[in-house]
Amino acid sequence: MYNTHHSLYSYLTSMPIFRVLISILCVTLLFTTQASHALAPNPGAVCDSNFAQGSLTSSDYTNLVNSNDYVNIAGDSSGAIPLQIKMTISEKNGPPTRGSFAVATVGNDSAFQLFRNFPSVDSVTSVDLEFRNRVTERPIFLTNVALSAFDIDYALNNRNAFDDYVLFSGVTASGDTINGSYQSLQAAGSNIRPFPDTRPNTPGLGLYTLNTNTATECPGTNLDVDCQGSVQFSEPVSSVKIRYSNANYRTSYRNPTNQQIFFRVDNYCYVPQYIFSGIVFNDAGGIIDAEADANKDNLTTGVYANRPNYFNGVFNPPQESGISGSTVRLANCANTGTTYPTQSVLKTGAPTGAYQISIPKTTLGSNTNLCLVESRTGNTYPIRTTSDSRNIGFSATTYNYPNNNFGRVVAANRAxxxxxxxxxxxxxxxxxxxxxxxxxxxxxxxxxxxxxxxxxxxxxxxxxxxxxxxxxxxxxxxxxxxxxxxxxxxxxxxxxxxxxxxxxxxxxxxxxxxxxxxxxxxxxxxxxxxxxxxxxxxxxxxxxxxxxxx
The missing domain is CATH 2.60.40 (Immunoglobulin-like)
Structure with a gap:
């Protein structure tokens, strides 16, 4: 919350200069003392041994604030978490009279700073984070996603009836919406608690400040534990919504004045996936199938003259395009009859002939001699221009293996x-x-x-x-x-x-x-x-x- 600064300024301007100086000194000491505090580690920021662990870097915060599209996340555990995030902001009973969305950095910690002058106590600002796999461009489900919010405070100013309420919700693989599970920081000195479900006008189990005699308004820019609330999602989620609104349990409705919170993405976990992709294509170099001539041996004139991309074993779009009907599987190179269980992660609308398969790191064990094997049934495009098996040159620290392409041509386009x-x-x-x-x-x-x-x-x-x-x-x-x-x-x-x-x-x-x-x-x-x-x-x-x- 932000309204403290305005009431403090009005009070100081009415005092004698000596009292003003003393007050400024006290306020300075107060802020210095509070600034010496620090955020507490989110207890939910943990990952099991088979998972890669990540969190947003300072550059990730900056890049997300400055973009309206998906952003490649640098906190990717050395490539093990191919994460992109798209961030959007929406308003209810708004827009705010004034507002901003920026990055605040305190010490070595960065957070999103959401500042709002809400037009009413019923106004809501929501920030949505959508997670996507940057390789497959499909939703990615992250485990143990943990977030923290700061400056969640209780208005001591009687002219302000806005008490911060922050709700974290996420979408699971089944499409259900779940709330983040409260992670207690009471032992570290936090005044933030989960909001009781019995309170009126609240959409779910969110975070608020205890209304006690010891409750204080939080300083303007801080990431201190006293006003920190943390959550963790108990199921993998592909998106998170941070909903900032009024707790709405006071009977009086007055001007909410200036409000703000900070929030961070503390943690996410992911079982590393190896992704293999490519396309099965017609390697005719632009010769359409109807022009193919099995007996044409003239290399200087006719359809086979000046065809540097014909039957070269390389996919050359836009002259060449994919063909349907093939199957590509992941196998042990030493015995290509041994196939590993994989999952297709090809996105909707992918080109004809494209394939993209994924396998968890935990499935491979110590087997690293991996080949991709292409096959097809029927008599279309019977002639290969590449080998049916490709050794992908596997490395345990490389997670993406693109451009494993397989070429074929019709019989009349034989070499x-x-x-x-x-x-x-x-x-x-x-x-x-x-x-x-x-x-x-x-x-x-x-x-x-x-x-x-x-x-x-x-x-x-x-x-x-x-x-x-x-x-x-x-x-x-x-x-x-x-x-x-x-x-x-x-x-x-x-x-x-x-x-x-x-x-x-x-x-x-x-x-x-x-x-x-x-x-x-x-x-x-x-x-x-x-x-x-x-x-x-x-x-x-x-x-x-x-x-x-x-």
């Missing part, structure tokens, strides 16, 4: 395009593949046209062009081509490998289970395990003799 061309020749031992041009017919050069009427004993040279259209390399590329064999798959004759010898830089040779056939033998032509660089082409050649029988 690898293989084109097989053929050229009829007379089996020269020194056939120079590089000198053979592409042609419309296999009689004059490498061609994709069909061969008709080839004479037995001639040779067919093959050029297989592997085009990597993607912007990432293709690892573990192995090209295999099975030579035809009479009686297999309707073949009428058997083909064998012919000179020139296979290039040892490309092919597996020399015998063995995976070796390509030797000259004059039938079998499977097989390359080594190769890498196709991004946006590149590579040609593979071999010659076969057609029409022999075995």
């Amino acid at each position: 690898l395009v293989l084109k097989k061309s053929q050229y009829i020749n007379d089996c020269p031992a020194t056939l120079n593949y590089a000198s053979i041009n592409d042609a419309p017919t296999p009689l004059t050069g490498f061609s994709t046209a069909m061969i008709e009427g080839i004479a037995p004993g001639r040779c067919i040279a093959y050029k297989i062009t592997a085009t990597n259209r993607a912007n990432i390399k293709i690892d573990n590329f192995i090209m295999k081509d099975v030579l035809q064999k009479k009686g297999t798959g309707g073949a009428l004759v058997t083909s064998v490998l012919a000179n020139p010898a296979l290039a040892t830089a490309d092919y597996i040779t020399g015998g063995g289970a995976n070796s390509s056939p030797a000259i004059g033998e039938n079998g499977t032509v097989r390359t080594k395990n190769l890498v196709l660089e991004p946006r590149s082409k590579r040609n593979f050649y071999f010659n076969t003799k057609y029409g022999t029988s075995q």
Whole structure:
């Protein structure tokens, strides 16, 4: 309460100067003595061992006063409590004739200072604190939320019928509204008590000053225990309302004059949650699905030209967007069949394909080898552009793991395009593949046209062009081509490998289970395990003799 200063000033101006000086000295000593007092720790400001503990810092008080939106809270226990708070003020039977809302700091302690000149004894000011998870942007339920109010006093001035009444209420996970539980500070010298429910016109169990002969009005700016009342919420809450009004139990209704209280957020607890998020997206780099062409291998013209974001394993909005139908789960990397129980915390209106899952720190135990595994059913977007499993690089002190994205494309947007061309020749031992041009017919050069009427004993040279259209390399590329064999798959004759010898830089040779056939033998032509660089082409050649029988 604030009205003391006005009545004191009127009294001093009517006294002789000597008495004024003596009075000023006494008042100075009084305020010095009172200022030497300090706030008492809120008995409810405690957390269990599995919880992270936080309270508002001095910068948090300042930032909240100066903002009408959600504010990131610095008192976040080194990131373990991803808290945002939005503060709003509302009036009933107002607005106040004059008023302010500021931060007061006494010593090392900060508090919100709510000053009001209420127009009537029935006026009410409410301050709402809404708690939100700054990662998920959904309500966050804090445990053991504890607050204290100061300067809750009783009007000794008969011209003022306003006696401070402060009610703390909160909203639980079930949507119920509960009042803060009174935390006794009587042993520390507090005159504040819970307001009896039987008193008229009170909305709940709030705090007020005892009406006794020893009751005194509180000093103007202080955070002292004598006028301090503390509460703690017995259930987790996602918001708190601080309601400041008149106790309303006097029979006379007079001008309430100037009123003020201070309040602090002493404590909140939270079981740290690890949050993993990302999006499953169409990694087509802006190529719409209807334009996709599984056989298009031209990298300089057409739909696949100048596409730096196509099939690059990176989510590139706005060209690329999410796709629905996938499931992402948290698993042990050593055995991805082992899935941890998680909770989806994806907010309403999130983009298609987005996911966000949360797991309490207490669930993990000592298991820290964590992977996110993406899967889907059906045949849409069957080709991955990223691995199905991502090791998230877990650290016990890192709580947010964003941008764990998984890319997919439709079948026609696959990265690898293989084109097989053929050229009829007379089996020269020194056939120079590089000198053979592409042609419309296999009689004059490498061609994709069909061969008709080839004479037995001639040779067919093959050029297989592997085009990597993607912007990432293709690892573990192995090209295999099975030579035809009479009686297999309707073949009428058997083909064998012919000179020139296979290039040892490309092919597996020399015998063995995976070796390509030797000259004059039938079998499977097989390359080594190769890498196709991004946006590149590579040609593979071999010659076969057609029409022999075995």
